[in-house]
Amino acid sequence: MSAYPKAVATGWFPVASIGQLGPRPIARKLMDTPIVVFRSANGPAVLIDRCPHRNMALSRGAVRDGDIECPYHGWRFNGDGHCTLTPGVCEPARHSAQTLPTLVRAGLVWTTLTKSPNTEPFLPHPVDADGFDTFLWPVNPSRARLIDAVENLLDPAHPHFLHAGIVRARNVRKPVDVTVRVRPTFAEAIYVENSRASALMPRILEGLRTASIGRFYPPSTGQVAFEGKDGLKLAITVFFMPETETVVRPFAHFATPKGVVPPLVKEALLRAFHVPVLAQDQSALRKQTDDIEAFGAPKYALGPLDFLFPAIKALAAGETPEPSDRTATVHL
Ligand code: FES
Ligand SMILES: [Fe+2]
Incomplete structure (x- = not known):
């Protein structure tokens, strides 16, 4: 059973501000789960911070051409978690990194550990208001x-x-x-x-x-x-x-x-x-x-x-x- 209260265990949380998201991946922990945030070709992405190959933390690697590159054997993953490059062979490996739902709201990158969330982050007034x-x-x-x-x-x-x-x-x-x-x-x-x-x-x-x-x-x-x-x-x-x-x-x-x-x-x-x-x-x-x-x-x-x-x-x-x-x- 989760050690976290129910609404927390299933909730959305900001993990980085857009301003924090530079050229390097950011390692975070969300309720004990290591995650990595990076700027993919399609915008901010959040992955479980574990290379599917030998489980090196992807956050130890680098962002290259909008993909995240594992520093151990160089496998690359895009924002959808798909492996786009496996050095040494033409066809990339068919193993994906695990993605988490990702949204950008109010200048923050949000994620949740719930796989198919049916909610969005709640932004109280006046976070989203004009004026x-x-x-x-x-x-x-x-x-x-x-x-x-x-x-x-x-x-x-x-x-x-x-x-x-x-x-x-x-x-x-x-x-x-x-x-x-x-x-x-x-x-x-x-x-x-x-x-x-x-x-x-x-x-x-x-x-x-x-x-x-x-x-x-x-x-x-x-x-x-x-x-x-x-x-x-x-x-x-x-x-x-x-x-x-x-x-x-x-x-x-x-x-x-x-x-x-x-x-x-x-x-x-x-x-x-x-x-x-x-x-x-x-x-x-x-x-x-x-x-x-x-x-x-x-x-x-x-x-x-x-x-x-x-x-x-x-x-x-x-x-x-x-x-x-x-x-x-x-x-x-
Ligand atoms: S551990 Fe990541 S490429 Fe091998
Ligand atoms: Fe105080």
Whole structure:
């Protein structure tokens, strides 16, 4: 049985951004399966990273004329996995490399371990919308369990401690009304703030914040959105790709409404702000994963501010939760 929750085991995941795909093949792991991504003659292709001949990893080879060449005996394979050249003979070998379904969406190469998927990657608004300045940030892999990484993005309770002074001020709290909406295909927690942010960077970037929203879409997409009185100001959508049970590779997509500030300036500011935040989150996730390992497995208490955790678990497991709405007031 797969160690991964059902919606994850059958889900689509980005494995590289188009920008990362250069002249060399890229080795990746998707749920413990080694895969290779390369630019074939017909566009990005994803293969199982194993030469059918003597099982050398194809990612150790090179891309030649749109085919991937195994470095051991030089067999070449095209994007459909067919062997196109077997050096030393006229007829190429009739053994194919195993391909995986491949799609390009939102500047990312997506694949799934499901052989004949009947779905496509789900892109939440505003990833595919017009009227936004966007940029992609493929983040280095983190040592983290998938669910912990997703929850870390959406969790309202740790910024006062882990990112004190950057995201939230440690000792400043104010009442915030929360609405938690669970739907069969997603879950969201809407925090009505109606104030200026307490910490430095959101103050500079946002002005008045009416609401911040954390959303989860299965298999493993998290989104944090910030709204002002004129609507959406910033949406950070993170597609988390599980490499192994304890390593996650996030692909972050930033979207801000087009305006007077040039996109490159916004990108520079957002990156500058998020580099330290990301480092703090990755460090905490690494420690958490190490600390769990000392006990063998996680054993979590459900805290009063863990608004989305049950829905994340259910949706990732492929369940379709009953629609529910609840409200609470907390101090953030
Ligand atoms: S192992 Fe790949 S060509 Fe022989
Ligand atoms: Fe964080």
